[in-house]
Amino acid sequence: MRAMVLERLGPIEGKPLQLREIETHKIKKNNDVLVRIEACGVCRSQLHGIEGDWQKYGIPPALPTIPGHEIVGTITQIGPSVKNLKVGQRIGISPLHGSCMHCDYCKTGKEHLCDQAEITGETMLGGYAEYITVSEDFATPIPDSMKSEYAAPLFCAGITAYKAVKASEPTRQKTVGIFGVGGVGHLTVEFAKLEGMRVVGVARNKAHLDVAKKVGADNVIQFTEQNEFLSTLKKEEGLLDSAIVFAPSEKIVDLAINSVKKGGTIVLGVLASIPNFDVFTEKTLRGTLIGSRSDMVDVVRLAKQNDMKIIFKSFPLEQANSVLEDLKYSRIEARAVLTP
Known part of the structure; x- marks a missing residue:
């Protein structure tokens, strides 16, 4: 698959993201789904990680990596234990890619605060790519009436x-x-x-x-x-x-x-x-820090029920560096979205 890979930290003007052909993700866990990405929002926090501003917080934890954490795409394959999702269904993925599921935070609906939380685009390879895998427990269905480019910013912003x-x-x-x-x-x-x-x-x-x-x-x-x-x-x-x-x-x-x-x-x-x-x-x-899976469901529901305005502009995946540079200098009106 094609992906914009971060191999070194540095100013976005130096184009630290490089377009690479890498091995496509494979389903490794029984409850995983493989998703063909259709849209990934561009977030300022990704810019901080790419430029090294957040190294003191351990972000990113390792290189090379693939940024991107507000993702919408279509399921192309499901693991043998998947019960609630199907091939051909569209889902969204937030920065919360997974959690331990058994600590006090997870048991009380605050899994986004879990000390072992997995973060899309940081601890896990992210959405500046053509494919990604995610547990069905951390995938949120998208209504058919929502375009992928419209829905993607909901998953972080x-x-x-x-x-x-x-x-x-x-x-x-x-x-x-x-x-x-x-x-x-x-x-x-x-x-x-x-x-x-x-x-x-x-x-x-x-x-x-x-x-x-x-x-x-x-x-x-x-x-x-x-x-x-x-x-x-x-x-x-x-x-x-x-x-x-x-x-x-x-x-x-x-x-x-x-x-x-x-x-x-x-x-x-x-x-x-x-x-x-x-x-x-x-x-x-x-x-405040993102939100729980239940919060994510509420966000999608409210956006649909109220026909919320999401102001965005779409760009090809390979333009990620220039889009992030525009974001850095406030040349993006509201949200930018990358499309593979």
Whole structure:
């Protein structure tokens, strides 16, 4: 099969991903399915792994590897123990590729927190390729009405957005700020609106603010400098009830904390140090990480029921380097999707 293989870490401008012909995956476990990939979303976390930003977190754990962790494709072969899936069926695969299934997290529906979780595109070869295998337990069926390129972003951006909104303790008519309206952020706007919240989109890039408006944000504010931003926010909205942060910047994290009322909640969907935090304001800082298999089913259901807007553009698999470079410099409107 064809795959974009990462053999060395380095700036994406140096094209570290190389198109290779490698052996096609084979079913090794009785409950595995072999999937012909039709679409794989491009995520900023993959960029951090490729460029070596996350080596201190052990990502990627080994080279060579194949990135890509939001995948939709068609099953071409099933293992002898597979009961609930069939050849010809379309399924999606999230970053959660597997877990131990017997620890306290797995037993309580929080398998994404399992210490032995397998991560697509990191501990397991990912979706920048033509085929992949996955256990039927970690495959999510896709409705026939959903195009693969539309559905793929749901499997990382979608579930991350959904979980972040839930973590913000949404309540109708409360105001939430989405800091970083891009591939994940624009879906966060939509999930927050489904909860009946007033949504303020925040971004540096005017094009991203336009995306926020397109998917239903009630207001948008461009970030330039903290004092100026806070002045505008207080004038137009007052302080926020909660904030969700997807911009990978300590300055933006600090801004979000200062934008929220005393007793409010700030949800972090990025890795960042917390430079300043006043404990006497009784604010809550909460991290969020993808979601469970049950969450993934809910995300697909909500997207279908509400005809959610997923703004994406498709590119051929071999253009992965240039697409990631465009993502790095904010030249992608929302989500990019690779098609083998």
